[in-house]
Amino acid sequence: MDPTIEPIPEARQPVAAPAARAARQAQLDLGVRIHRQLGLLVAGGILYTCYFASELILPILLAAFFALLLNPLMKRLAQRWLPRWIAALALITLFIGVLGGIGNALYPAAAEWVGQAPQVLREAMPRIKALTRPFQEASKVTASLGEIAGDDEARRSRVVLQAPARANLLAATPRALASVLAVVLLTYFFLLYGDTLLRRVLLLRPTWAAKRLTVDIVRSIQNDVSRYFLTVCSTSIALGVATAGLLWALGVDTPLLWGAVAALLNLTPYVGPLVMAAVLALVGLAQFPALGAALLPAAGYLGLHTLESQVATPLVLGRTVNLNPLAIIVWLMLWGWLWGILGLLLAVPMLVCLKIVCSRVESLQEIAVLLEK
Template structure:
């Protein structure tokens, strides 16, 4: 007779022979990566970082190429935008007190263009004469420099030092002349003038449209921001750009006009011919810091040598210009603009060289407002705050 098998009770792990118990309430520690896994992951991270750097370089080069190619489109837009920022305070005041905004914008733009036209017509004659007389002026400048420097240098050393300068005003070497039939079309002859007129007309139309519809456009940009935080940042950036860029453009323009008028008055007292032309030139060049004053000093040095016979009198115009420019750049501009627009001189010089290389003289004139705008935008975002600190002095 068979008996049912007895069921043995299940013993806990603590009472089982040869089995050690482990508490269930303590988490098991995570396994540390082995040195072999670390060695395998390091080349992968290195290749990923190299790929990202290569992509950034390619994107930067592609952006520079796009900016260079799109200059005929971007330049009128930027010029129109900054001129609108310059004139917007006056248009806003007129539209708030006297006139509708579109009439105020038309009136202000018409007055500005009329004033610029009168100034250009007054200065165009001396400017054209100076350009047409440039070959003769170079020869005269060479002769006067040689005569003034003869008492200071020996004849042999002076001749060696002036060899390169002698070639500027000397007669060109004879070359064979080939007569060809001119079959250029009307576009080839006047293409540059037509393109310049189209750019100026486009910029004027954009100035008017920015003055009338610019604030509405900026409000619409704020409304399309996805989140409340993005809307707040957009509002702050728009207000900062409107106020700070307007203040910067207006202040710098007034300072440069005052500097040009002061230099013109000093040159008139010194007996320099066409002082208004040189004053307008220095006011325009002063929009490009460091490089503009350097070019202005070189021009006034040549003017002094051409118009005066003694070295002391020849150096007076450039000395007066450098002194007034130093007072403006080191005392007046920092005092008026304040700390918020104090920018790093190295960054300014590199920025000017970059935009001068891309867009020429207009790029150098627009470089500083663009740099101030970039500083405002970078200071509003935490991820770009390092770039804002790098731009500051």
């Protein structure tokens, strides 16, 4: 073989190809890491904005969800040759009238109970102390053991009670009325111009596939969230009526008030029923002398809630809202911390919307899998 002849290039290819593939894979991994870090930064920025701009964002979200709730009725009225602006105005007027009538009917009982709340708490405190006496004795034993061990910090610790500042009702009332008016107006305009806004958004989408994806996401959100709202509202009303009937049969005072509160708290999964059971236990301890009779209202309500949550709601919803309970609890904690009571009420509908979007977008389908039961 002539030594001046150069070796063929193919002899170096098996060595160079793995190095090139490794370099490309490293670039891809770096891009994925950068993408995830940017996603975390964007999520943090969104949460930061939601926290400090809650007075602006909450009315828009409430109006959007009220519009989704009324949208099926809006379509039926519009199909009967009724102008959209008249249909939207009639629906909002009817909705406000129903809420106002319920509030007016329950206001005397609620005001009376609020006035009697300090007395009810004073009457229930001895019973609660009797129930918690074993835990108090155990804590005293733990404290004494700490003192024997020389825990000086525990001996020097003091409990300082600070009275909360009084709310300035005169300053808060105009802001609350402005927020309510903003929700009403935004709901009206969402009902009136929602379809037009969707068509304008579709014009901005660059490709036919992107337009189809947008329509699929919007229709799924409208159908699933509307169905979720209607189902939860219907089952909550049924649970409230059943709770009021049960409390009336047990002889509890103001059963209609507690039935309405049970229906309202049932809109928040897990947290609302636990709060309602605690309230009914407190009311029972203050009204009935026997311990069994005192705890019977709370036990009966928990039985009705179990029947509603495990049988009625899954039977109607099916697998439309298939969410992981752990994801729901974490989501409730997050938005309850950010927005308080309104955050608890809006948390599950927002989680349903998030799951719908993630299940339709290919790059976000892993999140949708994590959110499923």
